[in-house]
Amino acid sequence: MKIFSFRGYRQSVFCSFFCITAINLLPSVAWGQQAITVQGKIYDNLSSLPGVNITVKGTAVQTISNYDGSYIIKTTTKDTLVFSMMGYAKKEIAIQGRNTINVAMVEEATALQEVKINAGYYSVKEKERTGSIARMTSKDIEKQPVANVLATMQGRMAGVEVTQDSGAPGGTFQIKIRGQNSLRADGNQPLYIIDGVSYSSETIGSINTSGMMPTMTSPLNSINPSDIESIEILKDADATAIYGSRGANGVVLMTTKKGKSGKTVFSVNVSKGVASITKKLDLMNTQEYLAMRAQAFANDGITTYPDYAYDINGTWDQNCYTDWQEELIGGTAEINNLQASVSGGSKNTQYLLSGNTRSETTVYPKAFKYKKSAAHFSMNHAADDNRFKLNFSANYTAQNNNQPATDLTAVSRTLAPNAPALYDANGNLNWENSTWDNPLALLESEFLSKIKDFNANTVLSYNVLPNLQLKTSLGYTDLRSNESNTQPSTMYNPAYGLGSEISGISNNITSRTSWIAEPQINWNWNLGKAKIETLLGTTFQSQTTNRLFQSGFGFSSNSLIHDLASANLKTIDLSDETVYKYQAVFARINYNYDSRYILNITARRDGSSRFGPGKQFANFGAIGAAWVFSEEEFLQGNNILSFGKLRTSYGTTGNDQIGDYQFLDTYVSSGNTYNGTIGLQPIRLFNPEFGWETNKKFEVALETGFFQDRIFLTSAYYNNRSTNQLVGIPLPGTTGFQTLQGNLDATVQNTGLEFTLATKNVTGNDFSWSTNFNISFNRNKLLSYPGLETSSYANTYVVGQSVNIVKLYHYTGFNPVTNLYEFEDVNNDGQITSLADRQTIANLSPKYFGGVQNNFRYKNLQLDFLFHFVKQESFGYMPGVPGTAVNQLSEVSNQQLPYTSGANGAVISAYYRYGLSDAALQDASFVRLKNVSLTYDIPLKAKSLKCQLYFQGQNLLTFTSYNSGDPEFKFSGYLPPLRVFTTGVKVTL
Structure with missing residues (x-):
């Protein structure tokens, strides 16, 4: 047997060498004959798209698009390029001799269903989620010139209602997810989670120092929008029950930006903007105002004007007119913003470091400023075998806010139009011989408010086995707040002869630190077509809050007013420390069969220090199910329905937003001295019997995609019931206490419908257009309230009605004989009384709200705009009794109204009843062009350099029939939201 032949071996080697050489030479010849370089940019509907894989079809030649979406690849004139990326439809484009090919990638919902979204303790594929989760990304956040992250959500998410408390810099926002669950106004806040760390939303200010703000200072202002990568809103029981007692009002998950592997990327974003009020009220001019005043005195039978009626008795110039809205709140605020970042890393380690500074002035006629600076750092590391992973992120924010303690908005709308000038001839404040109080004083x-906030999180994970992971999340937060409200003697008329001995200051110092540790075990395994995921974890959390409220009065000089040691009289109004401790055990099991039938079960046992012995622990849980019916065989191959999922959930969550030590009998210093000792006085009665509020949630939803998901519709119905309400139960005055904290057997229900529609109207290489629409209908109802008729809330709530109602008189008309408004005497007792005759119910909750967003792209130019709409009722503007020295809407001069100078008590009483009647209600519905963003990517020869110019606008146009100010704003006496215009440039290298 012939085993080896050297001659044969030599021939074999030669043939092999020849073949290999020929194979390698053939492409070289082809390249040499027809080789070209193709370059271009890749976009989605919103912006440039990095990370797209570009392959020459049928070869191994490939590349990946850069961070700015650009790419370069060598190929031949007759080849075809294949563009692919997870979440986008694959594209094949024949080169046909072209050197430049720009590509618009189209989001493919079928592929997007495979993308995992953040559900808090775990991530889940969009296709396979059983819960209700709304999401927005940095693409939408970055296009809004706002300082508060909650402002970015307005009109963009179904079921999420966001309202603004003040248009002043540093103003706060309120958020409600699927309505109001608790009777307590402060019991409806959602749970905020930043990179896995719970973030307390409890106010840190004091009513004594909040000044011009209608609400106390919120810590949420510390969150820097430009550092946020995505926001997920968890709404139903399936999504929130794993958070137990903290998820009753929904969960807001915020994920900060992370670094990406690749070359080091530097980015600088600079913008400058201006802001002004959106609308001025149409008020009376001088002639209309004086005619009203003259008629009022005539109605009262007064022929000689009093000495104090300076506006009409000739003391003030009766031919003078000043638009006080323009003078006092009509200024232009300046906004400056600078953001810089550096990011990059290797396959194993990625980092990102960014810094931001923002400053805003005000519309008031004096230099006030709000400054916020932030730093963000993120680092991700994975071992070579990918078993050990470390994720670390930290955020630090410093705020310095200097604002007037009094909002001039109300003054600007009520001051007589012929009031004196603000300054005298020498440029000093004009007091016009003590005939008025100069508003500028x-x-x-x-x-003044200074807030420093630090938030850090570390996640350590180790894969013991391919399907078994040990994980620990560690978090720490530290917040320091120091705010003051000064009342110097310079705010009073110098003619009074008051010196700095009457000057005063109120000061609030708050510090809040917390830590949280959450060890977890994840175990997953497959059983044929079935896949099972399990999660078991615990939570240990502690939060300590220290507060010091103090005041000083009488200073030797106003320049010392911020030095409490210089005050002649010093008091400590409150000094306390509260500790909140929280423990929990949570679990999740998810069963997925063939990606069609999905069952998700979550459970949590919570313990809170806010309840007394025996009431500290409670159990919460939920079950969610989904059927992806588009995967069934009978729907395969159809050209219309590309995706379909039916999901439902039911479960319970809780609420412990009641504050610390509410079950104990607590004391404060009385401030009174007895035998040289300052005594204590009780402020709260002992009641260890109250426990958790409970919220039971049910939802059913249908998700459908049509025509390769170019049309995607989600419809959802929900029913939430909150029971065991934690409220202050009123007590008789003889007890010495106003309320007793306890559980009320009242039930509040929220039902609603939510619809979201996403369409891809045009998808082309040069031009694309997409639309997103959402609308929400929420109905709030008080289902039960035992003993309501005999309680102090009898005139506030009605069983079967919303908890946001107002009881009103029914207006029957104006009587020209008596010159009075008239109202229905409901009980026919011959008199109009508040308790008996205010029986007409007005629901101030929005009937529906939503938004429409459109995105256009033409080559390097992109346009994005959002319309926000709300259907609602609100009270009209009523500044004071017509005829008194208060300006009115100009339309009042054309109406038959009961004028009085203030001498007719019957007219005054009728006016205030009118303000509490159904006649004062107006349709406050509106459609607002909430946001506009226009960007242009400058084409540059240097592919490593990207330069983008942009324009952004906020609150640009409002369409409404409401004539009493801003229809979106709830506080008529405060500065409404501002209209903002910003231009900027973003450079990336």
């Missing part, structure tokens, strides 16, 4: 009183 109010600006001498200032609100």
Whole structure:
């Protein structure tokens, strides 16, 4: 047997060498004959798209698009390029001799269903989620010139209602997810989670120092929008029950930006903007105002004007007119913003470091400023075998807010139009011989706030086995707040002869630190077509809050007003420390059969220090199910329905938003001295019997995609019931206490419908257009309230009605004989009384709300705009009794109204009843062009350099029939939201 032949071996080697050489030479010849370089940019509907894989079809030649979406690849004139990326439809484009090919990638919902979204303790594929989760990304956040992250959500998410408390810099926002669950106004806040760390939303200010703000200072202002990568809103029981007692009002998950592997990327974003009020009220001019005043005195039978009626008795110039809205709140605020970042890393380690500074002035006629600076760092590391992973992120924010302590908005709308000039001939404040209080003097009183906030999180994970992971999340937060409200003597008329001995200051110092540790075990395994995921974890959390409220009065000089040691009289109004401790055990099991039938079960046992012995622990849980019916065989191959899922969930969550030590009998210093000792006085009665509020949630939803998901519709119905309400139960005055904290057997229900529609109207290489629409209908109802008729809330709530109602008189008309408004005497007792005759019910909750967003792209130019709409009722503007020295809407001069100078008590009483009647209600519905963003990517020869110019606008146009100010704003006496215009440039290298 012939085993080896050297000659044969030599021939074999030669043939092999020849073949290999020929194979390698053939492409070289082809390249040499027809080789070209193709370059271009890749976009989605919104912006440039990095990370797209570009392959020459049928070869191994490939590349990946850069961070700015650009790419370069060598190929031949007759080849075809294949563009692919997870979440986008694959594209094949024949080169046909072209050197430049720009590509618009189209989001493919079928592929997007495979993308995992953040559900808090775990991530889940969009296709396979059983819960209700709304999401927005940095693409939408970055296009809004706002300082508060909650502002970015307005009109963009179904079921999420966001309202603004003040248009002043540093103003706060309120958020409700699927309505109001608790009777307590402060019991409806959602749970905020930043990179896995719970973030307390409890106010850190004081009513004594909040000044011009209608609400106390919120810590949420510390969150820097430009650092946020995505926001997920968890709404139903399936999504929130794993958070137990903290998920009753929904969960807001915020994920900060992370670094990506690749070359080091530097980015600088600079913008400058201006802001002004959106709308001025149409008020009376001088002639209309004086005619009203003259008629009022005539109605009262007064022929000689009193000495104090300076506006009409000739003391003030009756031919003078000043638009006080323009003078006092009509200024232009300046906004400056600078953001810089550096990011990059290797396959194993990625990092990102960014810094931001933002400053805003005000529309008031004095230099006030709000400054916020932030730093963000993120690092991700994975071992070579990918078993050990470390994720670390930290955020630090410093705020310095200097604002007037008094909002001039109300003054600007009520001041007589012929009031004197603000300054005299020498440029000093004009007091016009002590005939008025100069409104600019109010600006001498200032609100100062300094807040420093640090938030850090570390996640350590180790894969013991391919399907078994040990994980620990560690978090720490530290917040320091120091705010003051000054009342210097310079805010008073110098003619009074008051010196700095009457000057005062109120000061609030708050510090809040917390830590959280959450060890977890994840175990997953497959059983044929079935896949099972399990999660078991625990939570240990502690939060300590220290508060010091103090005040000083009488200073030797106003320059010492911020030095409490210089005050002649010093008081400590409150000094306390509260500790909140929280423990929990949570679990999740998810069963998925063939990606069609999905069952998700979550459970949590919570323990909170806010309840007494025996009431500290409670159990919460939920079950969710989904059927992806588009995967069934009978729907395969159809050209219309590309995706379909039916899901439902039911479960319970809780609420412990009641504050610390509410079950104990607590004491404060009385401030009174007895035998040289300052005594204590009780402020709260002992009641260890109250426990958790419970919220039971049910939802059913249908998700459908049509025509390769170019049309995607989600419809959802929900029913939430909150029971065991934690409220202050009123007590008789003889007890010495106003309320007793306890559980009320009242039930609040929220039902609603939510619809979201996403369409891809045009998808082309040069032009694309997509639309997103959402609308929400929420109905709030008080189902039960035992003993309501005999309680102090009898005139506030009605069983079967919303908890946001107002009881009103029914207006029957104006009687020209008596010159009075008239109202229905409901009980026919011959008199109009508040308790008996205010029986007409007005529901102030929105009937529906939503938004429409459109995205256009033409080559390097992109346009994005959002319309926000709300259907609602609100009270009209009523500044004071017509005829008194208060300006009115100009339309009042054309109406038959009961004028009085203030001498007719019957007219005054009728006016205030009118303000509490159904006649004062107006349709406050509106459609607002909430946001506009226009960007242009400058084409540059240097492919490593990207330069983008942009324009952004906020609150640009409002369409409404409401004539009493801003229809979106809830506080008529405060500065409404501002219209903002911003231009900027973003450079990336």
